[in-house]
Amino acid sequence: MGKLSGITVVDLTQFLPGPMMTVMMADQGARVIKIEPQAGDPARAMEPKEAGHSVWFANLNRGKESVVLDLKSEDGKAALADLCREADVFVEGFRPGVMKRLGFDFDSVKEIKPDIIYCSISAFGQEGSLAHHPAHDMAVQALAGFLSVNDGADGMPVVPGAPSADLAAGLTALSAVLMALVGRGSSGEGAYIDCAMFDSLLPWCAHTAGSAIAGGESPVSSHQRSLGGAGFYQVYETKDAKHVALGGREIKFARNLLTALGRDDLIAHAEREAGEQQELIAFLRGAFAARTRDEWVDWFADKDVAFAPVLNFREALGEPYIAERQLLVESTDGAHHIAPPIRFAGEDWRPGKVPELNSGPRKK
Structure with missing residues (x-):
């Protein structure tokens, strides 16, 4: 029994931000029903693989159920509507306008389930001049100013090592949904959450971009204590x-x-x-x-x-700290999972099963 046992999530997201958000809910006992197209979430095909599954997909989708639906067909739409009736949370990661065309925008789902908590995750939000601009993580980082200080000594921006915009959106969406669940407990009302990767990442510059935030010059890495201008x-x-x-x-x-x-x-x-x-x-x-x-x-x-050797991932995952904190866990099929950072004292966490494509809803 996890902290979110009894909560049902209908998850229409793929790749990284949405799945990262919903796996954190699944790790805490929520029932997450992952809606997939016939070919499945593209992350299923991503190498490398272990125990028959993509390591990426397994770590972001363990403990979920898979339901394959053609949302352009009447049968597919009817099946999704049935799932919405029993859902507490509905999460989607399509480009703005797609869910409305499919007949499952917030207003439509609210008619099916009046107290639904509906979360849309996109690059730039549902409205505004950039709403329909295609972008993955690095483009969002570039437009938000972050890539300008992800640079080397020559001032050349380099590809970032962490997809910060994706991860910021996943964490922000999770926080918003949990807040909405708490609020619904007292008000009985659902909520709509428009979570943008750009909006989610922007507050992360408060400690480095102070001069620009205040209307002045943009920070230069070589003159910032946190970005390369300090010896220590x-x-x-x-x-x-x-x-x-x-x-x-x-x-x-x-x-x-x-x-x-x-x-x-x-x-x-x-x-x-x-x-x-x-x-x-x-x-x-x-x-x-x-x-x-x-x-x-x-x-x-x-x-x-405050010193540390710069380790590669293989070295880092082999450090005694990882074993001490049980941060790399082996599942029953022999696959390795990074443990959730949120674990509660006295509760034993084990990775949930990775869903086969169209595993179907569990019987009640």
Whole structure:
């Protein structure tokens, strides 16, 4: 029994933002009915695969049910309407206007289930000049300003390592739906949620884009403490062409490290404005280049400094911390799942079964 046991979700989403949102609900006991086209969610075909399923698809769709419907047919529409009658939440991720053409926009579903909580996830929202502009994660990051500071030392923006707009939308949609469920408990009324990836990502720049938010100049990475302008929030190459990171700008960390390296004279440099720490950064580059990454890991073991080796995913997933926190879990079919970050004390979580295409609703 999870915290969301008794909640039924009709899920018409594919790929990443919507499935990420609804798998978090399924992980907590919600009944999630995933509506798929005949070919299934395209993520089913994504490599690599393990135990017969795409790792991507399995990790974002475990514990759900699959129902294949042709929503352009009368039978398909009738079947979806039947599912809506027993649903608490309806989630869709089509481009604006599609659900209205299919006859399942918010007003239509509300006629079927008056207290439905209906959530639309899109790139730029249901209204506005960009509503119909096609975009996946990186294009949204580009238009929101984030790609401009996801740049290298040469100022060239690079492809981001995390699909932040997708993930921000998934988390925002989940938060909104849970708020609406709480509100419905007291008011008895449903809600409509227009969740845009762009809108969801934008607040994430509050700590870096202050000058632009206030109407001034846009931030430049090399002059931002969190984006590369500070010596103690920086990545350094090691002797073996690997990398380490300093991830704490507090002066106590600078004092601890620079004293240990015999350069107390540079402590004051760590307090300078971002963009004015070139001498400190140059020294640290030279220092870190003198030892291998693993030698630095050993050297830092007894130092109180926010330091970390830069690991690849295979290395990271093999770290003792992962096992200690049970963050990588093996399912009964031998497949590996990343555990949900939301787990409650005293509750044992195991990954739900990955649905076969058109597994159908479970019997009540």
